Amino acid sequence: MTTTDMTAAETGGAMRNGVDTATLFATLDAVKQAPQAARFQFRARNQWVSGTHNRTTIADYYGVGEERAHERTFVFDADHPAVLVGKDNGWPTSPPPGTSPSPRSAPPSPATST
Numbered sequence: 001m002t003t004t005d006m007t008a009a010e011t012g013g014a015m016r017n018g019v020d021t022a023t024l025f026a027t028l029d030a031v032k033q034a035p036q037a038a039r040f041q042f043r044a045r046n047q048w049v050s051g052t053h054n055r056t057t058i059a060d061y062y063g064v065g066e067e068r069a070h071e072r073t074f075v076f077d078a079d080h081p082a083v084l085v086g087k088d089n090g091w092p093t094s095p096p097p098g099t100s101p102s103p104r105s106a107p108p109s110p111a112t113s114t
Contacts, residue, residue, distance in 0.1 A: 037064050052086040053079040 014021050031038045041062040047055045058074040060067060080086025 039063070039065075049077070049089070051079075052084070053077065053089045 039062070043058070043061055045057045045059075047057070049055055055075065055077050058070065060069045062068070074092075076092045077089050079089035081088045
């Protein structure tokens, strides 16, 4: 038997690689019964800011027969580095709740001269 042949009852509610396999296989079984439920459309909206800098927002999607919203909106900026005529403005503008941007994702600090 392959993993795609397993049903939710056969998984025993195990977690595997962070995935609730019982829920995963129950979802696969439900989609087999109603294939239209597998139709999803994910969206990202881009807004030009300036030069090579743009802002992307991910908030809503279509799935399981209706319009839906993510639990929170994701916003992040993208830009080219200075060597490619950009200003390197790429970083998340909306860190996850309860966190702060990591040093890699925070905007660059201005250089200080001594």
